[in-house]
Amino acid sequence: MTTPLIPEPSRATEIARLELARLAQSEPLDAVFRRACELSAGALTVERVGVWLFIDDHTALRCANLFERGKNEHSAGAILRVEDFPNYFASLSIRKAVPVEVVGNEPWTADLAAKYLQPLGIGSILDAGIFLGGELTGVVCHEHVGRPREWTTEARDFVGSISDLLALRIQSAEVRELRAAFLTQDERAAAQDKAAALEQLAAGVAHDFRNLLSVFLGYGGLLSRRSDIPQDARKQAQDIVTAAEQGAALAKGLMDFARPKVAPPTVLDLSLVTAEFLPVLKAAVGSRHELRYSQPAELGQVFIEKDQFTRLLLNLALNASEAMPEGGTIKIRLAPVKLTGNPSYLGRFVLLEVSDTGGGIDDETRRRMFEPFFTTKKQGTGLGLAIVRQVVDRVGGLIRVESVAGKGTTFRVFFPRVGASTGGTSLFPILPSSEEDLK
16 A cells, blocks of 8 residues: 655745756756756655666666765766666656556566665656657656655656756757766767677687587597506596696686676675675685775665676686785775766765785786786686676776786776665765776
């Protein structure tokens, strides 16, 4: 049973409309999005309001701004993919406004409710599509935290008018401003086309390589078990089998990179996941390396698939251990942060730091280290950091790397935050110095 209607005062919604309409045309889009979310949250007494825009040829929505009224905080960058929540996206394309009094009760919100809405305590939603020239470009999401809420006709009309105002501002914005405010389809599409070509090449090579190795595994195994040939020949046949098995493992790694099987993301507290994963990390880096991890009291929540995060964390920890072959300390730190230097990455994020005290990374290696198949190791596949970059791109995050010769390297991964901590959060500002730092 839903709670009684919560009246939306006509004056509050009208004032919000007028204030948004009066914003100067020269106002940057990111500032317009922030103010629209604040005004909507106040007018409808909604805890969370977000503006999400389509990217990557309409295959995903990226959060341009998320406002949490109770904390008076803004976040950005999280990604919802069509392939993960097809029913929800289908509902957006056929309706101007999508009201849901009880999340999870409607078929088009069931999957999204289980993975995103309910973990954040969201009981009801009211979404309005942003249309440009009849094409759905984005959505304004109003998320009521707490018991289910009914949405009045006035509330539906109000969110529709807000989405129309945003559509006009987006339409009048220069292409330059759009690119500064959020990752555009053209920029991301070019990067995706390059990645897709590499992934397709990897998949083809891995498939053919695995087929060839099956011959070595089969005949090598038969020869190693024969009693009518010399023992040294059987030993050589077993060496062939061992090498073929290593090759098969490499082929599997290539296939996993090229065609990753990723489950839909869910809302997670990364501090809890990291603490749970520590025994695996300690076993992986070996007894020569000490792991230091201090679990933060307050962090915030991110939207990521659990196995993807642990895989990223494992690859960074292994990379740190390999930088210190004689042993050393690996520091893992999680912290809530506020980014303030680039319009594409503004607001609250969750930071993961993995540091070592190895020899550092030279400039040439630093430029290429995230490229698939690039490696400086004799036995390396060149996929570890490429997979890290793949995971970060998928969730809308970013990576920064700091390295000093002879003193070590620190990898910093910023995950878009989708929910504040329940208690007070200590935040410190980080100012990206250039676009190069965000790559």
